Amino acid sequence: MTDARYADAGPDIPLAIRAEDAEDLRVLAALAQDAVLTAGDMAHDGVARRFSLLLNRFRWEDADTARREGRPYERVRSLLVISDALRVRHDGIDRGDPATVLSLLDIGWQPGEDGTGVLTLTFAGDGAVAIDAECLSVDLRDVTRPYLAVSGDLPRHE
Structure with missing residues (x-):
């Protein structure tokens, strides 16, 4: 028996992964x-202890x-989706303007x-969100079909 590979799933299968330890998180973070979002695409549900972002x-x-x-x-x-989120702090992000692009x-x-x-989410331009969590539990799930990247190019970093 061999391990399953991502390629075995095919190119149109939505991504659905969970991170419960530091190694898992490195894969999920990569x-x-x-990802691009607006400040309005972030929500903290204190009762459910969940912090969510629509990316x-x-x-x-699929880039290669x-x-x-x-x-x-x-x-x-x-x-x-970050589960077991106890407290959320924003630094360098204008929460008053939901159209702010991150x-x-x-x-x-x-x-x-x-x-x-x-758990710390670091954004371009020195913005960050810090989430105090009871444990490491992060889910990343595709919710639409892929679409063409508007820029048509790979993201680049200095």
Whole structure:
């Protein structure tokens, strides 16, 4: 028996992954890198202890195939859901303007005591969201079919 591979699922299968440890989070963060959203696409439900973001995610898992086949790069709408979110703090993000455009650069985890920790979402332009969490539980799920990336190009970083 061999392990399942992403390629076995086919190109049109929606992504649905969960991170419950630091290694899982590195994979999830790489897939969410360069996602674009607005400040209004973030929501914290204190009763459900959930922080959610609706992303326009660059399809990194398809980028090499798109380049090889000479076809345009794609994005997809995805939900990033952080469970067991106890407290959310924003730094450098104008929450008063829901149209503010944000670009997600990284997702990090700083473990605390007894499985708790702080999940940090880092955005371009020095913005960040810190989520105090009871445990590391992050889901990333595609919710639409892929669409052509408006820029038509790979995201680039200095």
